[in-house]
Amino acid sequence: MAGTVTQIMTSLTTVTRAFEILDLLWKLDGAGPTEIAAELDVPNSTVYDYLESLTDTKFVNKEKGEYTISAYFLTIAGRMRYRNRLFQLAQPEMRRLSENTGELIGLTVEMGGVGVILHQEGGDQALSLGTYPGASTPLHTVATGKAILAKLSEDRIDEILDQRGLEARTQHTITDPGRLKAELAEIRADGYAVDWDEQVIGMGMIAVPITVEAEVLGSIGIVVPTKRIQDEAYQADLLDQLQEVQNTITVNYQYGQ
Secondary structure, three states, X not given: OHHHHHHHHHHXXXXXXXXXXXHHHHHHOOEOHHHHHHXXXXXXXXXXXXXXXXXXXXXXXXXXXXXXXXXXXXHHHHHHHHOOHHHHHHHHHHHHHHHHHOOEEEXXXXXXXXXXXXXXXXXXXXXXXXOOOOOEEEHXXXXXXXXXXXXXXXXHHHHHHHHHOOOOOOOOOOOOHHHHHHHHHHHHHHOOEEEEOOOOOOEXXXXXXXXXXXXXXXXEEEEEEHHHHOOHHHHHHHHHHHHHHHHHHHHHHHHOO
């Protein structure tokens, strides 16, 4: 029995180490065994064995002694996204919205207490922020995240704040729990979130939640320069278009096949 437990623990440690190496390859944008061994403080030979095994699984590429993350991750991520019903229903509506507004449209979901971009559509005047599907950000730093937070239970909100904290991305980011909860109450009452300069200086956003049968599935947001989102007439026009998209996606999700 003791031997079985030891084998299980050894296997779990091996899996954990493999993911640590994958994470380092991503952060370093490719590396050799020596560089990774130094980061993890383990022997070169151990890292080499891991890298060779990961190369055999298609998750890592090897070229001229350097190992990099392979595009196989994109294949898996793409399959996951296309299996997601919210994505399937939101994509055409987001494309129309980007064409109508010319702005950057984002679909965000909550995973593990952070906001993860599921899809983006860019119009002809869209901001270029270097964001991409799969990128994550603290929920409290941006309107899409706040729109989701406002629909979660108080217990879940507290859990996320305890686990993730309130990191400041700019000097305008809300870092006080009481102030954040007060804003979430306003968002809950208004049905939408709007902010600017809290995640990136010069960037603003207006967002609405996608909720079906009291469950928040995600949120749709329009990303615009700060000056444009501060224009109340323009903000109201964007909100009207967002709410139309929100309604279409919600109805199709509930009653569509």
